[in-house]
Amino acid sequence: MTTAPRTPAELDAAALRALAEDGSGPRLLDVRTPGEFHAVHLPGAHNVPLDVLREHRAELRHHLDEDTVLICRSGARAAQAAQALSEAGLPHLRVLRGGVAAWEAAGGPVTRGPARWELERQVRLVAGSLVLVSGLVGLAVPGVGLIGTAVGAGLTFAAVTNTCAMGLLLAKLPYNRGPRTDIGSVIAALRSRP
Template identity: 55%
Template sequence: MTAPTTPRGLTVGELRTRLESAAPPRLLDVRSPAEFEGAHIPGSCNVPLDTLREHREELTRHLDTDVVLVCRSGQRAGQAERALAEAGLPGLAVLSGGMSAWEKSGAPTNYGQERWDMERQVRLVAGSLVLVGALGSFVLPGLQVLSAFVGGGLAFAAISNTCAMGVLLSRMPWNRRPSFDPAKAVAQLAEGR
């Protein structure tokens, strides 16, 4: 088994220059629909990472290599790049620093209803579970196992660069737009080129 390669990073400045060119790249934002609704780069298409993984073969039929993947920090976009490469579309670029870097630079951004990003939600849930496990163990001996389990999960998430809790949270109702339809997202990509 070969080690995963590091996706080709594109700085905010490089992306802005490419977006202003005669042939701008397509932007594929892999954050949750709620995160996308809160803030996104104008012209980007939202296909959440879990949806992208489920429909990657279909998506590759509507994409070429002139695509830049976007998420909050670059981590999920990197995972999306690897998933699409496995489906036969290698070499896609990832926005270095993600939307955090994009917004920090003052680049044009479409804003909607502000929501907590996925990493903040994970920190809240993980921290709450650790706190419940630690404090609850004074009342119910053995509950500290919950804290150990969450700590182990966080360590695994860091080592594997995946996050099961983030995937579960992305499926919660507050992280989904009621109107989000994977087939519609694929159709939007098909019309885009």
Template identity: 60%
Template sequence: MTASTAARGLTTDELRTALASTAPPRVLDVRTPTEFEAAHIPGSYNVPLDTLREHRAELTGHLDPDVVLVCRSGQRAGQAERALAEAGLPGLAVLSGGITAWEKAGAPVTRGRQSWDLERQVRLVAGSLVLAGAVGSFFVPGTQALSAFVGGGLVFAAISNTCAMGVALSKMPWNRTEEFDPHRAVARLADKR
């Protein structure tokens, strides 16, 4: 089954109202565990995008259509919505503007250990590699190819709406929390059904 409709966007105000109701939706935050630990919507569940994709068939058995997907800006949440729709759970809502819009609206946030978000890490690494290639070309002929390679990767990332560098960085030790276990995350969702 493939997704036939676009993700249903939900504004910060709409989500706040829904969370205050007698039957609030479940909020799945698909950012990395480190991003989630830094700041998240109180009561939300962390199921990183790569974990969600890997366990989507299992997750659909523990979720109902009353779920809101959240990430930093809405991009990864949109990808999560498409993955779950393909697994048989279409029509989930995505928080428009992500946790960034949520925080800007002054909505409640649970804060933990602060770290750089994944997008900022990607900009640092990509920029450093381009700079190294450009400066290195003054000393070592051909080093500018590194800059061209990174530039090509960024163009591909924009066209495909994927980011290999982001995926690689999300697996780095500083982006993992010691206690995150994908099987336990899925089990928590099953217990709260």
């Protein structure tokens, strides 16, 4: 019998801020791309992109506990990370509800680097451009408008499954990769925490 994926526990920005202010804050794992992370992140967060986390979840499992909060831009990728780590034996991780966007909206402190477009904004640009161009070219060339239909189907599938193939592809572009995440350095930093 297959069980449905467990919905991870959420923590709102105000609750996380209160934990951080008392000095005993949880470990913060940001699962966005290195490019997104270096553009803006919560102070003290460790960057472990979702694909790296999935690949090294068994190694990470030994250095994480229920005092870990997973973060992304809006909460969707962090929930996927929670599911991956749950399958590796860490069922009680928390996700920052609303992600970095909610944290910033609540006035939480952030560390900023060079500005970059968020991955979700890039997906909207590429998907919208494909639909617009295929619609315009479709006026002159029959059948080209079906590209827009395919993009719409892909976006619908992405919403239903809470995944995004276009986002995964865009994350592999050099612009989004940023500095490579060294899992050994992340684990060493997690070990050094008292």
